[in-house]
Amino acid sequence: MRAADLTTALVLVAVGVVVIIDALRLGVGWGMEGPQSGFFPFWLAVGMVVTSAIIVLQALGRTTTGVFATREQLRPVLIVLLPATAMVLIMEGLGLYVASALYLGFYMRWVGHHRWPTIVVLSIGIPIVTFMVFEQWFLVPLPKGPLETWLGF
Amino acid sequence: MGLENLAHGFAIAITPFNLFVALVGILLGTIIGVLPGLGGANGVAILLPLTFTMPPTSAIILLTSLYWGALFGGAITSILFNIPGEPWSVATTFDGFPMARKGQGGQALTAAFTSSFVGAFFSIVLITLFAPLLAEIALKFGPPEFFAIQLLTFSSFVGLGGGNPLKSLVSILLGFILGAVGLDIVTGQLRLTFGVTELMKGFDFIVAVIGLFGIGEILLSVEEGLSFQGARTGMNLAVVLQTWKVLPRYWRTFVRGSFIGFWMGFKPGGATPASFMSYAFAKRFSRRGDQFGKGELEGVVAPETAAHAAGVAAMLPMITLGIPGSPTAAVMLGGLIIWGLQPGPMLFQEKPDFVWGLIASMYTGNILGVVVVLAFVPLFAAILRIPFAILTPLIVVVCAVGAYAVHNSMMDIWLMLIFGALGYVFKKLDYPLAPLVLALVLGDLAENALRQSLIMSQGSLAIFFQRPISGVIVSVAILFFLLPVITSWWRRWRGGTPLASAAIGQ
Numbered sequence: 001m002r003a004a005d006l007t008t009a010l011v012l013v014a015v016g017v018v019v020i021i022d023a024l025r026l027g028v029g030w031g032m033e034g035p036q037s038g039f040f041p042f043w044l045a046v047g048m049v050v051t052s053a054i055i056v057l058q059a060l061g062r063t064t065t066g067v068f069a070t071r072e073q074l075r076p077v078l079i080v081l082l083p084a085t086a087m088v089l090i091m092e093g094l095g096l097y098v099a100s101a102l103y104l105g106f107y108m109r110w111v112g113h114h115r116w117p118t119i120v121v122l123s124i125g126i127p128i129v130t131f132m133v134f135e136q137w138f139l140v141p142l143p144k145g146p147l148e149t150w151l152g153f
Numbered sequence: 154m155g156l157e158n159l160a161h162g163f164a165i166a167i168t169p170f171n172l173f174v175a176l177v178g179i180l181l182g183t184i185i186g187v188l189p190g191l192g193g194a195n196g197v198a199i200l201l202p203l204t205f206t207m208p209p210t211s212a213i214i215l216l217t218s219l220y221w222g223a224l225f226g227g228a229i230t231s232i233l234f235n236i237p238g239e240p241w242s243v244a245t246t247f248d249g250f251p252m253a254r255k256g257q258g259g260q261a262l263t264a265a266f267t268s269s270f271v272g273a274f275f276s277i278v279l280i281t282l283f284a285p286l287l288a289e290i291a292l293k294f295g296p297p298e299f300f301a302i303q304l305l306t307f308s309s310f311v312g313l314g315g316g317n318p319l320k321s322l323v324s325i326l327l328g329f330i331l332g333a334v335g336l337d338i339v340t341g342q343l344r345l346t347f348g349v350t351e352l353m354k355g356f357d358f359i360v361a362v363i364g365l366f367g368i369g370e371i372l373l374s375v376e377e378g379l380s381f382q383g384a385r386t387g388m389n390l391a392v393v394l395q396t397w398k399v400l401p402r403y404w405r406t407f408v409r410g411s412f413i414g415f416w417m418g419f420k421p422g423g424a425t426p427a428s429f430m431s432y433a434f435a436k437r438f439s440r441r442g443d444q445f446g447k448g449e450l451e452g453v454v455a456p457e458t459a460a461h462a463a464g465v466a467a468m469l470p471m472i473t474l475g476i477p478g479s480p481t482a483a484v485m486l487g488g489l490i491i492w493g494l495q496p497g498p499m500l501f502q503e504k505p506d507f508v509w510g511l512i513a514s515m516y517t518g519n520i521l522g523v524v525v526v527l528a529f530v531p532l533f534a535a536i537l538r539i540p541f542a543i544l545t546p547l548i549v550v551v552c553a554v555g556a557y558a559v560h561n562s563m564m565d566i567w568l569m570l571i572f573g574a575l576g577y578v579f580k581k582l583d584y585p586l587a588p589l590v591l592a593l594v595l596g597d598l599a600e601n602a603l604r605q606s607l608i609m610s611q612g613s614l615a616i617f618f619q620r621p622i623s624g625v626i627v628s629v630a631i632l633f634f635l636l637p638v639i640t641s642w643w644r645r646w647r648g649g650t651p652l653a654s655a656a657i658g659q
Binding site for chain 1 (some may be wrong): 202203204205206277315320322323326327329330333339340342343344345348368371372375376377378395482540541542543546547549550553554557561566567570573574577578579581582584598603604605607608612
């Protein structure tokens with residue numbers, strides 16, 4: 001837990017430093033139109049660097065035994081996150097509907113061990129319902145791919 | 154004058170279409186409140202794109218009804234499944250779940266919904282009375298006053314939010330920094346984009362809400378390995394009527410909870426401390442205080458009344474000042490801007506139809522809500538019996554759809570995933586997410602208020618203290634910012650007594 005706390009606070013310090021550098025480029029003083037562009041971000045970042053540094057010191061001075069996440073906890077998190085990332089990648093090429101059908105089917109089979117009929121019905125049915133609600137009913141277009149083009153939408 | 158406006162508002166709120174919209178909102182909201190990983194804020198965020206083509210008044214009625222529904226839905230999971238859907242439902246589990254296990258789930262649910270309704274109704278009446286007055290006062294506010302109120306908003310997260318005040322402060326600052334990314338409209342310069350064109354328009358807080366709360370929450374719940382072992386609802390008309398006969402006995406708890414809720418609620422982050430405080434007070438004053446935690450009806454009444462009073466009260470600063478009191482209110486505020494309305498005190502004069510329609514719809518929405526949830530509890534509870542391996546990917550897909558639809562941008566779906574991972578890490582390390590989202594929303598407003606104030610004073614910060622209203626507000630804000638330091642000194646001076654006083658605030 002301490003390691004995670006330290007890392008996060010240090011990353012925040014680094015982010016703060018990057019913001020300060022960019023703010024200095026923009027100017028942090030008084031310009032033609034009052035405070036310059038960098039003024040507000042500069043002081044925010046100074047505040048964040050100072051506060052995060054104190055959090056680092058606090059974490060260093062503390063000895064905790066807890067871990068951020070055990071291997072058993074991290075596994076299901078990655079099982080959600082990695083396929084979700086894959087889904088978004090597929091979405092770039094095949095559109096949202098096909099990608100979400102694949103993702104739903106994959107997760108239901110791999111994690112839930114559901115029977116194939118259930119998987120097929122749900123993973124095709126849910127994107128179709130989404131299509132009806134968004135594209136047809138509320139006229140909100142979502143990313144489409146070759147399949148939708150082939151079907152004539 | 155006020156009554157006339159309200160009557161006019163009712164004429165708008167009870168048109169068949171708006172009542173239908175409210176009903177849809179309540180149903181969807183309750184489902185969202187029941188589902189793990191979906192709460193009021195991201196439920197509203199996901200549905201926001203669907204309202205772009207609606208008239209603004211119907212759109213806000215849909216979103217607020219969704220919010221009421223989500224508040225009601227939180228009680229269902231707390232009582233039947235011992236899973237608080239939202240932080241302010243935690244106190245409801247203390248006595249609600251033991252009651253459900255004793256087979257009194259029906260009584261607990263009836264009490265929870267009725268208390269929610271009473272608390273909400275109390276706050277709505279106060280909003281009806283005070284909102285026009287507050288808007289009137291706010292019309293005289295200049296940039297220094299608005300900046301002062303923003304300062305007060307964020308100081309209350311640090312001073313009253315509980316947890317590590319430094320981490321609250323970091324969340325606020327990070328939110329403002331993320332809000333500063335993109336084109337600076339005053340000078341026309343690009344900030345923090347580092348040559349990436351997609352960053353020019355900045356981070357959209359709606360995407361951040363969906364990522365931080367939606368994806369982040371689902372990651373947390375799969376980590377805990379949720380298995381829903383729910384108690385039976387045991388709900389029927391006889392139980393409802395029988396519980397209603399008992400409830401008036403707790404009128405003191407209702408009154409106390411409503412006041413605590415409203416008072417805490419119009420300050421940001423107030424619903425959670427309000428529910429705990431109301432519970433603690435009820436336990437302290439009840440003759441059966443020692444039975445609390447074992448399944449006392451009063452232990453359900455107290456937190457639910459306060460949580461809903463607070464949830465509704467959070468709407469007050471949003472409609473009068475244009476400053477949201479909670480992430481959900483922030484998303485609605487974002488909606489207002491998208492529908493072409495200018496949030497703030499002028500709304501009462503320029504769009505009376507909208508404001509009074511909204512206020513009247515709070516009455517109709519909550520009346521409709523309590524009837525709907527009482528009637529359909531078993532149905533809503535059944536949602537949690539859907540296998541987790543189906544719910545989880547479904548929620549992820551719904552979040553992705555919502556994130557994309559805001560701007561029709563693939564980039565937003567990637568940002569949603571990144572914000573999801575960030576939300577998971579922050580939540581685990583006790584960095585609060587609500588102030589981050591509020592800072593992201595209010596970033597431009599706060600910066601402009603600060604800039605204009607400084608231009609008025611030619612660069613002197615003294616302006617915030619020289620004007621009476623802003624002087625008082627800024628002083629209170631500074632006090633709140635320093636509160637954690639003061640209390641720790643106080644404790645050390647008193648000889649390091651345990652955290653007894655802090656326990657109530659949590």
